[in-house]
Amino acid sequence: MMTTNNNAETPASEDAAVLAGAAKVExxxxxxTLEGLTKVFETEEVETHALSNIHLNIRQGEWVAIVGPSGSGKSTLLAVLGLLDTTTRGTYLLDxxxxxxxxxxxxxxxxxxHIGFIFQSFNLIGDLTVFENVELPLTYRGMPAAERKQRVEKALDKVGMAHRARHMPGQLSGGQQQRVAVARAVAGDPLILxxxxxxxxxxxxxxxxxxxxxxxxxxxGATICMxxxxxxxxxxxxxxxxLFDGRVVQDEQRR
Amino acid sequence: METFLQNVRYAVRSLRKSPGFTLMAVLALALGIGANSAVFSVVNGVLLKPPPFAQPERLVHLWGNYAKANIKDIVVSVPEYRDYLTMPRAFSSLAAFDASNVTLTGGDAPERLQMTLSTASLFPTLGVAPVLGRGFTEEEETLGRDKVLVLTHKTWRTRFAQDPGVLGRELRLDGDTYTVVGVLPPGVEYPADTDLYAPLAPTQERASAVSRGYRFLSVVGRLKPGLTLEAAQADMDRLGREMETLYEEYYKGYGWTISVKSLEDEVVGRVRGTLWLLLGAVGFVLLVACSSVANLLLARATARQREVSIRAALGAGRGQLVAQFLAESLVLAAAGGGLGLLLAIWGTDALVAMVGDGLPRAAAVGLDVSSVLFTAGLSVLTGIGFGLVPALQASRVDLSSTMREGSRGTEGGKAGRLRAGLVVGQVAFALVLLVGAGLFLRSFQALTHVEAGFVPEGVLTGRLALPATSYAKPEDQRAFQQELLRRVQALPGVESAGVTNLLPLGGKTNISFDVEGRTRAAGEMWPAVESRFASADYLRTLKVRLRDGRMLQETDGPDAAWAVVINQTFADLYWPKGDALGQRVKLHQSDAQWTTVVGIVDDLREWGLDTPARPTAYYSALQVPLTHIYLAVRVKAGEPESLRTAIESEVRALDGNLPLFKVTSMVRLVDESIVSRRLTALLMGLFAGTALLLAALGISGVIGYSVAQRTREMGIRMALGAAKSDVLVLVLRQGVKLAALGVGLGLVLSLVLARLLSTMLYGVTAYDPWTFAGVAALLSAVALGATWLPAHRATRVDPIIALKAE
Incomplete structure (x- = not known):
């Protein structure tokens, strides 16, 4: 069971180790949890605030849609959430x-x-089969081959692409490719998509x-941030x- | 392991999808690895593989020296060998031998074989035991009991089909019957090219004290366990001084010493430097090939940035990404290594064939387990070597690019600098190789332009060895020689023919002599001279120019006063006032007479094209008849080889038991005398050419890639009014800058490395400004040419298309 208290004294790598071994949260x-998250792009003359003082809390089981005009910071926020990008200030607690x-x-x-990614352009690797694409994050995890196979088959079955396991991405339609990408995202049983x-x-x-x-x-039961x-x-x-100009301007809970 | 195999599987698939890249990389690596493996095979066979002797590091060769006359590496006489046996305390055993030619009869046609006459101690000294039968006994070192043979393994294999019943078989050699008593293990052929061994049984005269100066034996020894070469040398120095005291007439005041040299150095010493140099040079080729492939991989990594980002986004750690890229490098290296191995098989044979007799231990050269292991090891190292930097570079990704729709890989500043740095390195390495090749080429050219003193074109040569059994008397030898020349000269197409004991470039026969009317001061050396015994037409056949007096004539026969023709160096050295003609000299040979100088001829390069002429005398072969004959025949026109059959049949008609062997043209003999220099120049040229090509491709690739990356920039420039020539200059400047940096670095490296070549060059200094300048100009021109194509492509950018492309 994870606690939600952030212990600032705990070394980063230990945090990761705890996260890596974490069970599902309640x-x-x-x-x-994002507190005062700020991302500034600095050039010689201009400072651009891609994200400004973002406070956000996403609970397990939520499906959060992030919307806003182009340049509002949506994708930057998602990249920060996915640990693909760094921030200038603020805190980010994951689990x-x-x-x-x-x-x-x-x-x-x-x-x-802990994170499953689904990209706009699918981002499947063209040289790998559908099966291998879905298997890839599990391979990096060092999971035994038998367990990988079981998980991949289950994930492909879930998105209705089991019959295309041996195909190459180039042989699939866009919709099919995105379903494979979804399978890849969920195969590792992440905390959030x-x-x-x-x-x-x-x-x-x-x-x-x-x-x-x-x-x-x-x-x-999946938590999704889209x-x-x-x-x-x-x-x-x-x-x-x-979002607008890197700030949260509205947060609407529907149900 | 599973992950590794999976990485390899993905790598193979990925490479198959880029056949152009894969082909280029594999070919570059195959060239680099193959050339290295081929040269390594030669180095391994000649230098690294232990010779087939027990504890070979304990084997030494003993040579006499007259230091004051600058005469080195003299063979020894029987009395001297006996001194060596009784006096020194350094050796556990000593052996003496003399290589000679014998004629085998009894088969379809007489055949010439190389027989080494050796003391019974030779095989124990070398530490080899016959695989069949026995070696010799000391009792067999006496005339009459010496007609026993030990065969080399090669002779047993090629002539007796490895018949175990060969022991007891009889062979007719030079008219005598010998019995086979033993067979040696494979590879034991010392001295080189020996076919069979017989006991050394010197005549009473040769063994007596009067023959102390008649030197014909080579001596090898085995150092006592734990004794160093220096200790043995100190021992022999003591012996040298004792000999001076005991036999003043022969040694005192001449600077007599006995040198102890490692047998290994004696056998392979003359090629060691060249072989290591070639291995070093071919290593540079591999470096250039690796730089090329690394460059290709860097470009490929840039193009695959998105894939890498996806992998990283999915949780691949840097190590896992590096492992994936390294797997590709290793697959490329394995393919390159495999293909390189095939090239090496062909290359090794080609190398050995090119060097011919010039390479010691050529039989031991071949692609064996160690060569294959070397290739495999080199492939792995190469794979890691050229793959690591691109892999590390590729694994450094901009993760957020995965979020951007359609984002493509663009080369960052660091990757760009790396690629440029690799090209600079390629150009520098290529320049080093080109300088080396240029220097060796100029050496070789200098040699081919040496005034040899004779005209080799149109001359056929061959050898004959008259057996003592049928040609014991000088009259018989003289009669054979005269009849042989009469028959050959009568052949249609023959312009002239002559015989001698040694052809030009063939070696040394230093014999001391007295000059009439001159006495030696106490401690003064006897003068010594290169001595040739030649028929009347020999020098004319070689078209040697007469400077003064006359050539030898048919009338210079046994009953006439002895006559000698000398070379200019001889005349200048002993009769600097120009009064050599008419002077008399007498060789220190038992049957020699006072001999009058009747003519002076141009200097011939008797020791080799790269060795200045020494004082040389040409005595009449009618007055000193020959048993070991070199025949030289000049044709009126056409190829000298065309006369071969006719000459062979004349020899057969004269004596059916006498083979004419080593038949070859004089031109070929000249070529063979410089074969190692030719090979070095050729290989260095080949290596340098390969490096130049790879460097040119590297420059072209980097500039081409840069142009492709800057298409939009070119479009903007042209939209703003840049002329095509502006764009051309912009791109060319980039290529020229890289080339200039490479040439500069290469020149510095070459200046450092050229010093190592100085002892291997002839007629050119290691810092020859023409070579350095020429090579720098050539490389710059090639670099400019390699830049031209992408630069020209840049000028054809359509601004509208370029600006829309983004």
């Missing part, structure tokens, strides 16, 4: 542990074990199918956080 508990000061290898460990415009590269039919898939995952431009898709989420 439903409704705080999963992500109660501070993750901003972790080393690069500990951040990789946290990403691998981070989706960046998951339907942005899909036609409406395929987009709806992916949204349906995310709904099913959410109903099954960046989207589409108000209709944002409405499917249980909560909508609106």
């Amino acid at each position: 439903t409704g508990k705080s999963l992500i 109660g542990k501070s993750v901003l000061d972790l080393s690069a290898s500990d951040r990789a460990l946290v990403r691998n074990r 981070l989706a960046d415009e998951p339907t942005g590269n899909l036609d409406s039919k395929n987009g709806e199918a992916v949204m349906q898939l995310l709904s099913e995952l959410h109903k099954a 960046v989207t431009h589409d108000p209709a898709h944002a409405r499917v989420a249980t909560r909508t956080v609106s």
Whole structure:
């Protein structure tokens, strides 16, 4: 059982180790806590505030849609949540542990074990089969081959792509590729799914199918944080956080 | 292990999807690794593999020296060998031998074999035991009991099909019947090219005290356990002084010493420097190849930044990313190594064939387990070597780029500098190799332009060895020689023919002599002269220019006053006033007479093209008849080889039991005398050419890649009014800058390394400004050419398309 207290004295790597070995948190508990998060891009003459003093709490089981116009900081926020980017100031607790000061290898460990990514452009590796793409994060985890196989098959089954396991990404439609990407994201049983415009590269039919898939995952207990431009898709989420100029301007809880 | 195999599997798949890149990388590596493996095989066979002797490091060769006359490495006489046996305390055993040619008869045609006459102690000294039968006994070192043979393994294999019943078989050699008593283990052929061994049984005259100056034996010894070469040398120095005291007439005042040299140095010493140099040079080729592949990998890594970002986003640690990239490098290196091994098999054979007789232990050279292990090890090291930097570079990713739609890899400043640095390195290494190749080429050119003193074109040569059994008397030898020349000269197509005891470039026969009317001061050396015994037409056949007096004539026969023709160096040294003609000299040979100088000829390079002429005398072969004959025949026109069959049949008609062997053209003999220099120049040229090509591709690749990256910038520049020539200059400047840095670095490296070559060069200094300047100019021109293509491509950028491309 994880506690939600952040102990600032605990070394970063120990935090990561605890996170890496963590069990599922209790439903409704705080999963992500951002306090005063600020990200500034500095050039010689100009300071650009990509994120300004963000306070955000995401609980286990929530489906948060992050919306806002282009340049509002949506994707930067998602990159920070996914430990793909760093911040200038503030705190970020993931499952109660501070993750901003972790080393690069500990951040990789946290990403691998606790975060599932779904990208707008699918980001499947063209040289690997569908099976291998889904298997990839599990391989990095050092999971035994038999267990990997079981997990991959289960994940592909969940998104209805088991019959395409031996295909290469290039042989699939965009919608199918995104379903494979979803399978890859959930195969490792992460604490949270981070989706960046998951339907942005899909036609409406395929987009709806992916949204349906995310709904099913959410109903099954997944916590999702999704960046989207589409108000209709944002409405499917249980909560909508609106950004403008790097600030949270609205936080709407629907149910 | 599972992860490694999975990485390898992915790597293979990924490389198959980029056949162009893979082919380039594998070919570059195959060239680098293959060339290294081939040269290593030669180095391994000649220098590294232990010779087939027990504790070979304890084996030494003993040479006499007259330091004051600057005469070194003299063979020894029987009395001297006996002194060595009784006096020194350094050796557990000593052995003496003399290599000679014998004629085997009894088969379809007479054959010439190389027989080494050795003391019974030779095999125990070398530490070899026959695999079949026995060696010799001391009792067999006496005339009459010496007709027993020990065969080399090669002779047993090639002539007797390894028949175990060969013991007791009889062979007719030079008319005598010998019985086979033993067979040696494989690889034991010392001295080189020996076919069979017989006991050394000197005649009473040769063994007597009067023959102390008749030197014909080589001596090898085995140092006592724990004794150093220096201690043995001190022992022999003592012996030298004792000999001076005991035999003043022979040694006192001449600076007599006996040198103890490692047998290994004696056998391979002359090629050691060259072989290590070639291995070093070929190592540079590998460095250039690795830089090329590293450059390709860096470009590929840039193009794969997105894939790397995805992997990292999914949780791959840096180590895992590096491992994935290294797996690709290792797969490339393994493929390059495999192909390189095939190249090495061909290359090793080609190398050995090119050097021919010039390479000691050539039989031991081949692609064996150690060569394969070397190739495998080199492949792994190479894979890590060229893969690590790109892998580390590639694993340093911008993770947030995964979030950006359609973001493509662009080269960061560090990767760009790395690629530029690699190209600078390639150019520098290529320049070092080109300077080396240039210096060796100029050495070789200088040698081929040496005034040899004779005209080798159009001359066929061959050897004959008259057996003592059928040609014991001088009259018989003289008659054979005259009849041989009469028959050969009568052949259609023959312009002239002659015989001698040693052809030019063939070696030394230093014999001391007296000058009439001159007495030696106390302690003064006897003068010594290169002595050739030649027929009347020999020098004419070689087109040697007569400077004064006359050539030898048919009338300089046994009953006439003895006559000698000397070279200019001889005349200048002993008769600097120009009054050599008519002077008389007498060789220190038992049957020699006072001999009148009748002519002076141009200097011939008797020791080799790279060795200045020494005082040389040409005596009449009718007055000192020959048993070991070199025949030289000049054709009127056409290839000298065309006369081979006709000459062979004349020899057969004259004596059916006498083979004419080592038949070859004089031109070929000249070529063979400089084969190692030719090979060094050729290989260095080949290595330098490969490096130059790889460097040119490297520059072209880096500039081409940079142009592709800057397409938009070019578009903007052109939209703002830049002319095509502006763009051309912009790109060319980038290439020229890299080349200039490479050339500068290469020149500095070359100045440091050229010093190592100074002892291997001829007729050119290690810092030859023409070579350095020429090479720098060549490399700069090639670099400019390599930049031209991408620069030209840059000028064809359509501003509208370029600006829309983003």
